[in-house]
Amino acid sequence: MKKIEDGQTGKNDLPIIAVIAKDQPGIVAQISSLLWEKGINIEEINQGVIKGNFFMIMAIDLTASSIDFERLSRELKALGKKIGADISLYNQQIFTAMNRI
Amino acid sequence: MKEGLSLNEFYESVQLTARDKFDIRTVTLGAEILSCISDSIEKTNELVRKRIFSLAKNFNHKARKVENEFGVPIINKRITLTPAALVIANLFKNDRDHDLKICLDYAKNLDAIANELKIDFIGGYGALVENGTTYADKMIIESLPLVLSQTGKVCAFINVASTKAGINMDVVARLGQIILETAGQSEQAIGCAKLVVFANAVNDNPFMAGGFHGITCKDSVINVGISGPGAIRSAIANLPKDLPLEDLANEIKKAAFKITRAGELIGRQVAKELGVKFGSVDLSLAPTTQVGDSVGEVLELIGLETVGTHGTTAALALLTDAVKKGGIMASANIGGLSGAFIPVSEDKFLADAVKKKCLTLDKLEALTAICSVGLDMVAIPGDTRTTTISAIIADEMAIGVMNHKTTAVRIIPVPGKKAGEHVSWGGLLGGAYIIEVHKERSDGLIWRKGQIPPPLTSFRN
Numbered sequence A: 001m002k003k004i005e006d007g008q009t010g011k012n013d014l015p016i017i018a019v020i021a022k023d024q025p026g027i028v029a030q031i032s033s034l035l036w037e038k039g040i041n042i043e044e045i046n047q048g049v050i051k052g053n054f055f056m057i058m059a060i061d062l063t064a065s066s067i068d069f070e071r072l073s074r075e076l077k078a079l080g081k082k083i084g085a086d087i088s089l090y091n092q093q094i095f096t097a098m099n100r101i
Numbered sequence B: 001m002k003e004g005l006s007l008n009e010f011y012e013s014v015q016l017t018a019r020d021k022f023d024i025r026t027v028t029l030g031a032e033i034l035s036c037i038s039d040s041i042e043k044t045n046e047l048v049r050k051r052i053f054s055l056a057k058n059f060n061h062k063a064r065k066v067e068n069e070f071g072v073p074i075i076n077k078r079i080t081l082t083p084a085a086l087v088i089a090n091l092f093k094n095d096r097d098h099d100l101k102i103c104l105d106y107a108k109n110l111d112a113i114a115n116e117l118k119i120d121f122i123g124g125y126g127a128l129v130e131n132g133t134t135y136a137d138k139m140i141i142e143s144l145p146l147v148l149s150q151t152g153k154v155c156a157f158i159n160v161a162s163t164k165a166g167i168n169m170d171v172v173a174r175l176g177q178i179i180l181e182t183a184g185q186s187e188q189a190i191g192c193a194k195l196v197v198f199a200n201a202v203n204d205n206p207f208m209a210g211g212f213h214g215i216t217c218k219d220s221v222i223n224v225g226i227s228g229p230g231a232i233r234s235a236i237a238n239l240p241k242d243l244p245l246e247d248l249a250n251e252i253k254k255a256a257f258k259i260t261r262a263g264e265l266i267g268r269q270v271a272k273e274l275g276v277k278f279g280s281v282d283l284s285l286a287p288t289t290q291v292g293d294s295v296g297e298v299l300e301l302i303g304l305e306t307v308g309t310h311g312t313t314a315a316l317a318l319l320t321d322a323v324k325k326g327g328i329m330a331s332a333n334i335g336g337l338s339g340a341f342i343p344v345s346e347d348k349f350l351a352d353a354v355k356k357k358c359l360t361l362d363k364l365e366a367l368t369a370i371c372s373v374g375l376d377m378v379a380i381p382g383d384t385r386t387t388t389i390s391a392i393i394a395d396e397m398a399i400g401v402m403n404h405k406t407t408a409v410r411i412i413p414v415p416g417k418k419a420g421e422h423v424s425w426g427g428l429l430g431g432a433y434i435i436e437v438h439k440e441r442s443d444g445l446i447w448r449k450g451q452i453p454p455p456l457t458s459f460r461n
Helices: A027-038 A069-083 A093-099 B007-018 B041-056 B059-070 B096-117 B135-150 B169-185 B187-194 B229-236 B245-274 B295-303 B312-330 B348-355 B361-368 B386-402 B443-448
Strands: A016-021 A041-050 A053-061 A086-090 B024-031 B074-081 B121-128 B154-162 B166-168 B195-199 B220-225 B277-282 B341-343 B373-381 B407-414 B422-424 B431-433
Touching (some): A016 A027, A016 A069, A027 A041, A027 A053, A027 A069, A053 B007, A069 A086, A093 B007, A093 B245, B024 B041, B041 B074, B041 B096, B059 B074, B059 B245, B074 B096, B096 B121, B096 B135, B096 B154, B121 B135, B135 B187, B154 B169, B154 B187, B166 B169, B166 B386, B169 B187, B169 B195, B169 B386, B169 B407, B187 B195, B187 B407, B220 B245, B229 B295, B245 B277, B295 B341, B295 B348, B312 B361, B348 B431, B361 B373, B373 B386, B373 B431, B386 B443
Parallel strands (some): B220 B277
Antiparallel strands (some): A016 A053, A041 A053, B024 B220, B154 B166, B422 B431
16 A cells, blocks of 8 residues: 555545546546556546546545556556547645635 | 536646646755855865755655646756855955865855756855945855856856845946856856846745845745746637736736645645745746747737737736736745746747847836846847946846845846847757847946945835
């Protein structure tokens, strides 16, 4: 078990996978199969079409997995390249900081 | 998910990092090194080295870790130190050759440390002389041509003026000569790009070349410079062209809020990783040579055909003020310069406007009244008189002193080049067209020397 950061407790600080793609059926399956391989729980998924782009965010739980944040980030980027989507991994705090007072 | 953020809010934030070149411009570690003063240059250098390594050994590694975790790149890693004139003053022997060698040894040690730590710049080689010069201050100034041409990453500053003290014109007169000498000793005058002359310099400036760790600051501190103009550009690029200015200002405020929040979060995280206190966020918009990251372009988007034309000062006033208002709402720890930067060579739109002769030295000077660093990375002809360089500095200092604000000059007389010709430095520094200076002399003013007294408005007690 690798810790992402000292303050990570509870579901409010789960890492977020963000996916932007033109329109790609099967993207969700590709990502979730990667996560399944690594033993990563998906806690929440939210998706929609924004400004003509397919956009999805996934909150994941890394605590039970052997892979750390940085390596997962690299693997997701590589998968994104393969399937023509922009996949990034974020610390959830950045979104809260930018959007909430 | 946390705080019930909408999908749209996530999308906008992701786009900001992915598409809009949103980044943290600099994370700067400030360190006090007065405690390193010793009785020989070798011992002082060794103690400075130990001190910096004890703080910054993992600076790069930790910054990269935070970068990865938050998905926001940190462009520059820098270190600022206590002004050198205070650190090595006791080592001088009133023997010019000996003392210049002390200066050079000290600077070379800093350069070696910066290279080993793989950081971008190390600042603080300078002196605060607005009230007058000590012998040590003088030696630091005299050593600038040598130090700036023989080191790569060492950045220098001289604060020659303040609202409280007025302008030290003795030093301003000498600096005209020093800058020309520095230009002659380094390739394409690049040494001059590492020297900033200030009025009202601040103690917690995270930006280079002028940053130093002020003597009123903590032992060590992390200061952060937020993202560049790219984020502001995309916030306003697609807005209607007839949107009233107050609404435009509001959109800029919103974007500034977001990037400041992200900057503070990341700065605090790096500080935590290094075990150093967090200091402040500098709100300055700092352009880069990359396409889409230009202050000039933002000004043109507000509604100017070419930056530098009439209306540029008004547009910059709106931009700077809106960025400050958004940023100040976002963080309780705003510091540094927190204006807008207009470094001509580092900003493609500004450089092009100089080429078209739309942006002149006089207009840049006017812009200084409402932004933080006016004559920044401005290339002038190599045969400019030293008194003219001094007079250009004096004008800038006067604007800062009279308006209770920071102003600065980073000017580069390029040997062998005439107005309209191009010079290229590459990398972060970019390239510039040589800007025209007035031919009429200012010798009489400069050779009077002495002190321009502080303004009436500084007597407030």
